[in-house]
Amino acid sequence: KKQLNSLQAVQQQLTAIAEQNKQVIKQAAIVNEAELALTHAQQQLTDAQTVKTQQQTSLDNLGLDELINTVNTQRNLLAALVPQAANYQEAQADVAQLSMAIKKTQVTLEQAETQVAATTSHLNKLQQTQIRQQIAHLAAKLEPDSPCPVCGSTSHPHPALVVDEPLVSEAALKQADQERQKAAARKTMVETQLANLETQLKTAKAKTAQARQAFTEHWQEQAKLIAGVADKTGILQQLTALKTLAATNEHQLTE
Structure with a gap:
């Protein structure tokens, strides 16, 4: 047991x-x-x-850093293009305005030249009429075998005839000469204005050329940057794919 x-x-x-x-x-x-x-x-x-x-x-x-730098540079260039474009447009507007002013002044100058020609012609006609009237007045006083007060000849085969027309006074000649001088002075003034406008236009055209060159140079730089960014056409898709993959991995690690 x-x-x-x-x-x-x-x-x-x-x-x-x-x-x-x-x-x-x-x-x-x-x-x-x-x-x-x-x-x-x-x-x-x-x-x-x-x-x-x-x-x-x-x-x-x-190359995200490079892309960011490129975008920042592009933004700065665009900001610089705005005032340059404004300067270019302003210069072009000045050229257009001056060109129009020159055309108007040229028309005014033509009118002034016409006025000078008209007043000069009027003065010449008055002077010729006065001379003709003075000759006729002297001819009326000629006597046979008496010496001519102008040439001294005692023979007067063809004396000037008196024409029935208003006498030209010295006052009329003076007024006509004043009108001619006034027209000539206006013509000179318009010529000076035209010369000044042409000088301003030359300066404005030079300014326009400079503004255009500056704008073109910056625009070409901008175009190069745009082309550089265009070379990275798939960058957003790649970033999206990487972001999705990272989220998936993070989820797996959490599990």
């Missing part, structure tokens, strides 16, 4: 040991599973870091 009790005790111990072994095996399986999960998580982290490095490399290859 004593031996039977001993055997039962041993059996109970063996049963307890077997149960402990089961628990140990179960715990070992849990630990092994945890180690596998940790290894998998570490691999995911390594993969995510690799992808992040690739993303950074891709971003660097895109």
Whole structure:
């Protein structure tokens, strides 16, 4: 009976040991599973870091800093183009205004020249009429065999005839000469105005050429920058793809 009790005790111990072994095996399986999960998580982290490095490399290859600098330079050039374009337009407006003023002044000068010609012709006619009247007056006083007060000849085969017309007075001659002088002075004044306008037009054209050159140079620089940006036509698509990939990786790491 004593031996039977001993055997039962041993059996109970063996049963307890077997149960402990089961628990140990179960715990070992849990630990092994945890180690596998940790290894998998570490691999995911390594993969995510690799992808992040690739993303950074891709971003660097895109030349974002260069693109930002280009855009800033482009913005500055556009800002500079605004006043230059305004200067160019203002210079062109000055040229157009001066050209129109010159045309009007040329018309005025033609009118002044016509007036000078008319007043000069009128004065000449009055002077010729006065001379003719004076000659006729002298001819009326000629007597046969009497010397001519002009040429001294005593023969008068063809004396001048008196014409029935108003006498030209010295006052009329003086007034006609004053009108001629006034017209000539106006012509001189208009000529001076025209010369000044032509000088201003020459200066305005030079200013327009300079403004146009400055505007063209800046516009050409702007065109080069636009072409440089156009070479990066896929940059927004690439950035969007990288952003999506980064969000996916972040979600995976969170899980």
